[in-house]
């Protein structure tokens with residue numbers, strides 16, 4: 001037991017979820033839709049489940065205002081599987097793809113992508129230790145690129161694209177795992193978006209793929225059928241048994257997002273929450289954020305202490321006050337507060353107050 005106060009979970013994903021969504025999810029473990037059994041026991045070919053999949057895809061289309069030539073797939077394997085499945089579905093083995101390296105996850109995507117194609121880095125902020133997004137007019141784009149891959153939010157490093165870059169005619173592919181549906185996007189800039197759902201939408205293992213029609217039906221023959229975008233689209237995502245409970249959770253989270261006022265409202269809240277923490281960090285040198293202003297993530301606030309020997313004390317005193325999971329990613333170190341859509345304002349206020357108090361006592 002951690003005392004009697006309210007607990008706030010700042011984990012980077014799986015992450016905190018709205019209590020009302022969890023309550024509804026629990027109800028589905030009883031009699032789901034009057035069928036007499038739970039969602040977990042429902043045939044995936046039933047009208048009820050087919051309709052749930054359809055509704056969920058339509059909710060994603062409407063949240064992002066997707067034009068008719070963009071399709072939505074709900075696949076298994078999480079976001080990491082897409083590091084391989086994007087090249088397998090889009091590229092012949094001899095083709096070249098470009099990657100923008102901005103931190104841990106884009107490096108992972110690039111390393112995996114180069115196993116399947118002639119992947120090359122078109123820009124990288126490695127030499128400045130991933131403290132920024134390289135400006136798009138400095139990217140080494142060339143006509144031979146079949147796509148250009150970005151990671152819109154670097155979960156481990158706390159760096160984020162705040163505008164959708166334009167790559168001209170080169171299809172832009174984005175791993176949006178950690179900022180999907182956190183802000184409106186200019187969808188026409190993208191050829192393909194993928195996002196694991198364990199940050200803003202709840203479940204692990206499920207990945208949403210949004211693909212423009214002209215990029216479909218290009219898969220290499222050896223692409224596993226269950227991961228072939230065209231085959232899954234033709235079979236309405238039922239080439240194999242879908243992640244039914246995960247799809248339901250995403251559906252509930254999309255309902256919740258609408259109740260919050262949609263992407264414009266949630267974006268304003270995300271900006272306000274992250275600013276509140278960066279303000280405390282920037283007050284003096286006690287806390288430090290290495291990411292340049294203007295490039296900082298509103299989802300994952302990554303920071304450290306000028307005296308790193310205080311870090312363990314910070315984490316354990318925070319936990320004593322119900323502020324949980326503030327340790328940074330194992331590759332990046334330091335501290336990290338993740339502020340996904342479902343993070344309540346009260347959590348951010350409590351953390352900001354704790355940080356101010358901690359500085360007063362140890363600064």
Ligand SMILES: Cc1ncc(COP(=O)(O)O)c(C=O)c1O
Nearest residue numbers: 078079080081105155177178196
């Ligand atoms: C930006 C980004 N991409 C990919 C992944 C990997 O996701 P998964 O564990 O679903 O494969 C993560 C996980 O945190 C992530 O943050």
